[in-house]
Amino acid sequence: MSNEDKNEKSDQERNPEDRKPEDRTEEKKQAAPEPEPVPVAAPSVVEKTEVKAGTAPDQEPDQPAEEAKRAELVRAAYEHPLPIRMTHWVHAISLFVMVTSGLRIFRAFPSFGPKIPEKVLLEVPKSLTLGGWLGGALQWHFTFMWLFAASGLLYVAYQVTSGHYRTVLFTPRDVPGVWPMARHYFFFGPKPAATGQYNPLQKLAYCSTIGFGLLSLLTGMVLYKPAQFSWLAFLFGGFHLTRIWHFAAMCGLLAFIPGHLIMVLLHGWSNFFSMLSGWKREPEYQE
Amino acid sequence: MITRLESKELKRQSRRQLLKLAPVAALGAFAFLEVGDRLVAAGVRFSDWASGELFRSQHLAQTFSNSEVVPFTKFPYNGYDVLDPKVDLDKWTLTVEGDVRHPGEYTLAQVRALPKISQNTRHICVEGWDVIGSFGGARISDFLKLVGANTSARFLEVECADDYYESIDMASALHPQSLMCYEMYGAPLDRKHGAPLRLQMPTKLGYKQAKYLDTVRVTSVLKPDKTGYWEDQGYSWFGGL
Numbered sequence: 001m002s003n004e005d006k007n008e009k010s011d012q013e014r015n016p017e018d019r020k021p022e023d024r025t026e027e028k029k030q031a032a033p034e035p036e037p038v039p040v041a042a043p044s045v046v047e048k049t050e051v052k053a054g055t056a057p058d059q060e061p062d063q064p065a066e067e068a069k070r071a072e073l074v075r076a077a078y079e080h081p082l083p084i085r086m087t088h089w090v091h092a093i094s095l096f097v098m099v100t101s102g103l104r105i106f107r108a109f110p111s112f113g114p115k116i117p118e119k120v121l122l123e124v125p126k127s128l129t130l131g132g133w134l135g136g137a138l139q140w141h142f143t144f145m146w147l148f149a150a151s152g153l154l155y156v157a158y159q160v161t162s163g164h165y166r167t168v169l170f171t172p173r174d175v176p177g178v179w180p181m182a183r184h185y186f187f188f189g190p191k192p193a194a195t196g197q198y199n200p201l202q203k204l205a206y207c208s209t210i211g212f213g214l215l216s217l218l219t220g221m222v223l224y225k226p227a228q229f230s231w232l233a234f235l236f237g238g239f240h241l242t243r244i245w246h247f248a249a250m251c252g253l254l255a256f257i258p259g260h261l262i263m264v265l266l267h268g269w270s271n272f273f274s275m276l277s278g279w280k281r282e283p284e285y286q287e
Numbered sequence: 288m289i290t291r292l293e294s295k296e297l298k299r300q301s302r303r304q305l306l307k308l309a310p311v312a313a314l315g316a317f318a319f320l321e322v323g324d325r326l327v328a329a330g331v332r333f334s335d336w337a338s339g340e341l342f343r344s345q346h347l348a349q350t351f352s353n354s355e356v357v358p359f360t361k362f363p364y365n366g367y368d369v370l371d372p373k374v375d376l377d378k379w380t381l382t383v384e385g386d387v388r389h390p391g392e393y394t395l396a397q398v399r400a401l402p403k404i405s406q407n408t409r410h411i412c413v414e415g416w417d418v419i420g421s422f423g424g425a426r427i428s429d430f431l432k433l434v435g436a437n438t439s440a441r442f443l444e445v446e447c448a449d450d451y452y453e454s455i456d457m458a459s460a461l462h463p464q465s466l467m468c469y470e471m472y473g474a475p476l477d478r479k480h481g482a483p484l485r486l487q488m489p490t491k492l493g494y495k496q497a498k499y500l501d502t503v504r505v506t507s508v509l510k511p512d513k514t515g516y517w518e519d520q521g522y523s524w525f526g527g528l
Binding site: 072074075076077078082085089090093105106108109115116118134135136138139140143145146226227228233238240243273276279281283285 | 289311418523
């Protein structure tokens with residue numbers, strides 16, 4: 001800030017009454033829109049601390065006071081933009097409904113073999129299922145499949161167009177980092193340093209989940225409309241086999257959930273809250 | 288990207304971001320409270336509408352060679368009540384009514400006189416099992432021509448000797464693989480498979496393939512609580528594949 005600027009500012013502050021009323025209403029109008037969190041928030045805070053330091057405009061800021069103020073600031077990262085949080089929770093709800101109603105549908109014919117003779121492959125307890133009977137379960141399944149699909153497409157579209165996918169996409173460069181992370185989690189090995197929002201094992205887990213989600217969607221399309229999507233049915237080996245792939249995709253998604261929930265529990269409230277508010281307090285990584 | 292915020296400012300930002308999730312929370316509440324029933328009813332209606340839009344009237348369902356067909360003894364008998372409603376096959380006629388130029392009683396011989404289609408197609412049950420079977424019969428579209436049906440009417444309703452009833456959209460009825468089926472595996476339909484005449488449509492689920500046909504009606508209006516035996520209890524009406 002040049003001296004000239006500072007003088008101009010202090011002039012305005014000293015004599016606010018001198019200004020015309022129109023000027024003030026204009027100022028109010030400009031102040032009305034709420035600032036966007038990420039880009040604007042930081043500078044505005046910095047400005048606030050300068051003003052609070054209470055030094056005369058023509059003096060240098062008091063160095064120790066400034067440092068004390070900086071120490072009061074909290075390191076925070078806006079990790080999860082709104083579309084990510086939205087789709088995360090829509091997926092949490094719709095995946096719950098799809099799995100529980102899907103298991104009820106599976107109960108109607110719990111086999112992947114022929115109808116005659118029918119061999120029960122897996123007895124799913126009724127208490128784990130949703131819908132009450134086959135028809136009810138199908139209604140839940142046929143309702144939430146649209147939410148699950150729309151949310152998935154929105155998620156991928158947002159990740160790709162915003163460039164945010166770079167935080168989560170598992171690339172060949174992440175391969176060497178998977179084992180040290182797994183060793184830390186499962187065999188109490190040393191904890192590798194955090195280099196970004198997600199560690200390589202997390203990226204692998206999240207990306208494989210996206211893969212299983214896509215598989216469940218495509219196989220679901222075949223089971224729902226095998227005649228209309230005959231080319232897709234052909235790709236999966238026909239209707240009969242596709243039922244197995246659809247079940248396998250669910251198993252893949254289910255395999256992710258316990259680990260995910262345990263990690264959320266282990267990492268505490270700040271980590272969980274970041275998927276609600278977007279902001280993570282005191283992230284482990286630098287940058 | 289890491290920024291430095293005052294603790295108060297971080298809380299304020301967090302609160303504001305949290306509020307933006309309210310629509311999702313509302314969705315969650317909707318899903319698991321009493322409105323759940325209405326929500327899924329709307330969901331099924333939407334799915335049925337989408338199914339109608341996805342349906343391609345000339346796109347054929349996959350057909351199979353004779354070697355891929357399951358043996359006749361492994362093709363399940365499936366019925367909702369009795370498997371043999373004791374139809375008097377000698378006196379049987381099919382009643383045709385509604386939006387047709389020639390309503391009345393039609394004999395099996397009249398159906399058999401129409402061009403015969405034989406097809407090996409997959410029969411898929413809503414429960415999840417499927418069998419590849421061999422079917423023979425006349426195209427529904429040929430039969431509708433015979434009776435002078437108004438094919439711009441919206442629905443085909445059928446009633447059955449076992450009190451089962453069904454209705455299907457006209458586009459599916461006119462599909463080239465949709466049959467008035469009187470043969471399975473090259474032999475006349477047996478009683479438990481729906482003798483003397485049943486619907487057979489490889490673009491529909493099993494519960495749409497009504498057996499022991501008794502009455503066929505062409506109409507543009509369905510009674511809301513009488514669209515199909517299972518549909519009235521909550522199955523999808525379109526039931527298309």
